[in-house]
Amino acid sequence: MSNFWFGEGLRKGRKTERFPHAPPEEPPLWPSVLEGSTDTFCPTDAIKDGKWDSGKCISCRLCMPEFRPTGKQDTFLIKKTEPALKKSFYLYKLDTGACGACNIELGTIFDPQYDANRLNIFITSSPRHADAIVVMGIQTEGMKEALKNAYEAMPEPKLIISLGTCAISGGILGDSPMSRDEYHIEIAGCPPSPYTILEAIAKARGE
Amino acid sequence: MHYKFGEPAGRYIGPGGNYHVYSSTISDVPPEGFEELPVHKMAPGEFNFQYGPSTGGLVESAGLQFITPGEMINSVQVDPTYKTRKLKMKGLDIERAILTVERINGFHASSNTIAFILAVEEALGMEPDEEVQKARILQLELERIRSNFEVLKRMGEPAGFGVPVNQIGFLRERVSRIISKAAGHRFFFGVNSPGSALISNSGLNEKLSEIRKEFDRIFSGLLQSKIFLNRLQNSCITKGKFLTGPAARAAGLRYDAREDSDSLPYDETPFVPVVHEDGDIFSRMIVRGEEIFNSFDIISSLGTVRETPGIKVEKGTGEGSARVESPQGDIFYYVKVNNGTLEDVWYVTPGTLNVRAFMESMKGNLFPDFHFNWESFGIWISELGVEIQ
Ligand code: SF4
Ligand code: SF4
Numbered sequence: 001m002s003n004f005w006f007g008e009g010l011r012k013g014r015k016t017e018r019f020p021h022a023p024p025e026e027p028p029l030w031p032s033v034l035e036g037s038t039d040t041f042c043p044t045d046a047i048k049d050g051k052w053d054s055g056k057c058i059s060c061r062l063c064m065p066e067f068r069p070t071g072k073q074d075t076f077l078i079k080k081t082e083p084a085l086k087k088s089f090y091l092y093k094l095d096t097g098a099c100g101a102c103n104i105e106l107g108t109i110f111d112p113q114y115d116a117n118r119l120n121i122f123i124t125s126s127p128r129h130a131d132a133i134v135v136m137g138i139q140t141e142g143m144k145e146a147l148k149n150a151y152e153a154m155p156e157p158k159l160i161i162s163l164g165t166c167a168i169s170g171g172i173l174g175d176s177p178m179s180r181d182e183y184h185i186e187i188a189g190c191p192p193s194p195y196t197i198l199e200a201i202a203k204a205r206g207e
Numbered sequence: 208m209h210y211k212f213g214e215p216a217g218r219y220i221g222p223g224g225n226y227h228v229y230s231s232t233i234s235d236v237p238p239e240g241f242e243e244l245p246v247h248k249m250a251p252g253e254f255n256f257q258y259g260p261s262t263g264g265l266v267e268s269a270g271l272q273f274i275t276p277g278e279m280i281n282s283v284q285v286d287p288t289y290k291t292r293k294l295k296m297k298g299l300d301i302e303r304a305i306l307t308v309e310r311i312n313g314f315h316a317s318s319n320t321i322a323f324i325l326a327v328e329e330a331l332g333m334e335p336d337e338e339v340q341k342a343r344i345l346q347l348e349l350e351r352i353r354s355n356f357e358v359l360k361r362m363g364e365p366a367g368f369g370v371p372v373n374q375i376g377f378l379r380e381r382v383s384r385i386i387s388k389a390a391g392h393r394f395f396f397g398v399n400s401p402g403s404a405l406i407s408n409s410g411l412n413e414k415l416s417e418i419r420k421e422f423d424r425i426f427s428g429l430l431q432s433k434i435f436l437n438r439l440q441n442s443c444i445t446k447g448k449f450l451t452g453p454a455a456r457a458a459g460l461r462y463d464a465r466e467d468s469d470s471l472p473y474d475e476t477p478f479v480p481v482v483h484e485d486g487d488i489f490s491r492m493i494v495r496g497e498e499i500f501n502s503f504d505i506i507s508s509l510g511t512v513r514e515t516p517g518i519k520v521e522k523g524t525g526e527g528s529a530r531v532e533s534p535q536g537d538i539f540y541y542v543k544v545n546n547g548t549l550e551d552v553w554y555v556t557p558g559t560l561n562v563r564a565f566m567e568s569m570k571g572n573l574f575p576d577f578h579f580n581w582e583s584f585g586i587w588i589s590e591l592g593v594e595i596q
Contacts (some may be wrong), residue, residue, distance in 0.1 A: 003483025004428050005370040015377055019408065028387040030397060042307060060306055061397040094261050095268040097290045098209045100589040101313025101394045103266050104357070108383070111376035140592075142289035143268055172306050173294060191313065192381075 011018045015112040020199040025113075029069040030059040031189035031196075036067030044165075044172055054188035055168035055180065059202040073193055076200035082157050082183035083206035085131045091161075091201070092130035092148055096138030101191040102164035106134060108194040109201070119202050125130075130203065132159035135183075138174035140168045141178040147177055159204055164192060209329060209469075210528040210541075212249060218462060219449055220530065220537045221560050223528045224553030229469050231529070243450060244566060247274050260289040262573050264578065266361075267588040269512055275574065283569045284578075285562050287591040296552050297439075299329055301401065301520065309396045311554075312590040314354065317346040317542075318533030319396040319590070322554070325470050326540040328401050329527030331520065339515050340472055342404035347471075348502040353382040354534035355495040355502075356422075358585045359429075362492055365578035366435050372426050378418050381455030385414055390548050401520045409513040419503045426496045439489035443580040445568035446486040451557045452536025453494045454564050454584055458486035464532035476505045486568075488576070492512060492582040522547030534560060535585050558591040 010021050017025050037050040040063050046056035047063055054075040095103055109116040110123070129151040135147065151160070162183040167170035169180065171190060180186070187200045210233050217230030219238045227237050249255065258271040270286035294311070296304050308323045309316045311521060318377040321343045356379035363372040377474070387393045390406040398405045429435065446458045455462040463480045465473040479496040524546055530539040536557030543551035561584045569580060 004366075004431070008374065008424070008428065009370045012374065012377075024382045026386075028386070028391075028393055030387075030392040043303060052344070058291070058306065059392060059396055061302075063392070065275065093263070095266075095290060097292045097592075098267070098589065099310040099313035099316075100267060100587055101316070104314055105393075107266065107382055111380045112373050113377065113380050123263055137290065138292060140292055142291060142292045146268070150261065171291060173310055190310075193393065195287075 016115040016118065017113055019114070019195060020202055024073055024195040026030045027071045027072070027073050027195055028070055028193050031062065031075060031184070031191075031193060032056065032061070032069045032139055033072040033075055034067040035070050036063065038066045040066040055186050056108070056165060056171070057188065058165050058171050058190040062163065072196040074199065075188040075192060075196050076203075077186040077188075077205050078184075078200065081203045081206035082159055085155060085205045086120070086207070088122065088131055089185070089201065089205055090122050090124040090131050092124055092127045092132070092150060093133050093134045093136065094143075094147055094166070096135060096137045097174070098148055098164065098166060102136040102166070105194055105197060106136070106163060109198045111185035112192075114194050116198055116201070121201055127153040128155065128166040130154050130158070132161050133205065134161045134163050135167045135177055136163045138170055138175040143177070156193070161201070161204065163187045164196065165190045182184050208526045208528060219558065220539055221451065221555040221557035223539060224541065230530075233541070238449070244284045245336050246565065249274060249588070250281075251449055252274075252276045253281060257317040257457075260286075266416045269588045276590075278573050280569050280574060280577065282334070283566055285566060287558070287562065287588045289592070290588065291592040293594045293596055297549055297596065299549050300547055301544070301549065304552070305380040305400060311593055312587045313394050314540075314587060315350060315533050315590070316536050317350045317399070317536065318456055318531055319400045319554070320540045320542040321347060321393065322470070322529050322531045323542070324399055324401055325529030325531070326527040326582050327544060329529065330525040330542050330544040331401065331523035331527070332525060333401060333520075336402060336515065337370060338513065339402060339404050341509050342406050342512050342515065343399075344471055344473065344476065345391070345408055345506060345509055345512050346404070346406060347533075349382065349389075350395070351378055351534045352499050352502045353386070354585065355499050356382065356497050358428060358582060359492065361582040362488075362579055363435070367431070368435055369474055372431055373426055374421070378422055378425075381414070381418055382573060385411060400517050403515045405514050405516070405569050406512065407514050408506070408509065410596045412507050415503055415506060417453055417502070420543070422499060433582070436489060438576070439492060440487060441485075442488045442576050443572050443583075444486045445566040447564065449560050450564055451560045452534070453498065454531070454561055455536065456480060456482045457480070457490035457494045459484040464530050464537045468530040468537075470529040473505075477501070478505055488579050488583045496583075520547075520585050533557060535587065552595060558588070562591065
């Protein structure tokens with residue numbers, strides 16, 4: 001049977017796309033960078049004075065047609081990079097109160113289309129072995145301690161990444177687990193697409 | 208309201224709000240034998256250990272407490288409350304409440320949202336439109352295909368079964384992109400509202416038939432992978448009556464809301480419940496796999512599905528409920544609407560019965576079976592850990 005799977009692996013050939021070294025092949029419209037300039041109703045106040053804040057947007061489309069999606073996937077903000085982590089970058093994921101979609105999209109960057117491993121990005125089960133903590137979801141009472149413990153257990157240098165609008169700003173559901181100033185990287189979207197996550201994480205290492 | 212409050216009638220769907228929901232009634236009487244599972248008392252030589260709430264081995268945060276003398280699991284308790292989210296819904300208007308319902312379980316957003324909206328439509332006396340109902344079935348079956356791919360993929364991971372895991376992951380992502388093209392959002396957020404569904408199936412069937420062909424090959428390969436199957440067969444058997452979804456159908460029970468709930472017109476599709484008898488991990492896997500093929504058949508039978516744009520919903524008053532088959536089992540929503548505002552809302556998640564069945568099925572099995580077994584139920588903690596306010 002192992003011959004069958006060996007043959008299958010060869011038959012399918014390489015499925016990984018060139019992104020982030022080439023444009024995304026099938027970017028979603030929601031979420032993507034929104035363009036517009038007229039103030040309009042937004043349930044999360046992501047639109048203020050005609051400006052759009054990706055970290056508050058939940059892709060609900062209620063601001064259409066004043067604001068429109070562009071398909072551009074760079075809905076992330078990098079405030080600090082760690083070039084020392086270029087050789088290998090281990091992520092510790094922490095779900096403080098996510099709906100499951102952010103969790104799925106983080107896992108998707110390891111699927112063949114994206115293959116984060118080829119960029120030396122890995123998941124670790126222990127914060128002690130992690131270079132970055134990826135926080136997903138809103139703050140919940142029961143996960144406060146786990147977040148604090150994981151943060152303290154991580155060795156320096158460490159990066160704090162917020163993945164998804166809940167983690168960045170609380171979005172529509174509650175409060176964010178950390179303040180926006182404490183994050184080194186914001187990956188916006190509800191949930192962010194695998195393209196956005198992959199590029200943001202790759203760039204966190206100064207690429 | 209279609210569902211009546213009263214004595215238990217029909218099969219048990221689960222607890223929700225202050226009630227117990229059955230396939231025909233809502234009751235305050237629990238089913239016989241549904242008392243709390245007995246707590247295992249530690250015996251000499253046994254020790255307990257905690258797994259989670261945050262661990263790389265679980266996709267979401269949950270706490271599991273194992274009691275074991277070594278390798279055999281004598282008891283496991285699942286605590287899904289670590290990441291309980293307090294979600295404000297009462298007092299909101301319907302449009303705003305939908306934004307929250309979509310995010311109760313983002314991976315099964317269409318199941319939750321469609322059940323909620325069907326309940327709202329009943330409360331407001333809205334007749335479901337045939338085109339919209341078709342668009343809802345399309346979403347539910349796309350969601351099921353993707354969710355079942357995810358379960359199969361995760362079941363292969365603990366076995367280190369790299370090639371099929373990657374190939375199924377590849378197909379799952381292809382389905383996500385198809386959903387994104389058809390509905391604008393990869394998780395159906397922003398798609399549904401009363402009387403409307405922003406999804407079309409233009410060009411979708413050709414792409415799905417390629418995926419079906421690929422999956423056929425992978426699934427046949429899996430069914431011939433003896434070493435992998437040996438791990439799953441006769442392991443972690445559950446055959447109780449408090450089962451739902453694929454876990455119920457894997458235990459010989461023909462339970463499926465697509466058959467015994469009339470919230471959606473599945474009788475006009477080639478839907479057939481997939482039933483296997485053994486109740487072990489293997490049966491749960493095979494039900495998931497075969498259901499993927501049936502979902503493809505259902506989708507291709509729908510004819511043209513067009514976007515039905517939003518309509519103005521009159522501010523009404525009333526009670527409504529609905530039950531649909533999510534990839535994990537029955538999802539039931541109850542709503543009470545007062546002049547367009549949600550006065551009361553609660554739901555039944557299939558996770559409650561699935562967690563219970565998982566705990567029962569683990570007893571007497573080995574720790575290495577744990578990951579296969581957990582994944583075979585496809586449990587979503589996000590849906591369990593919600594306090595509606
Ligand atoms: S999509 Fe929704 S959340 Fe995002 S800016 Fe528009 S209205 Fe606000
Ligand atoms: S940001 Fe959106 S997708 Fe991510 S956990 Fe929050 S609600 Fe879910």
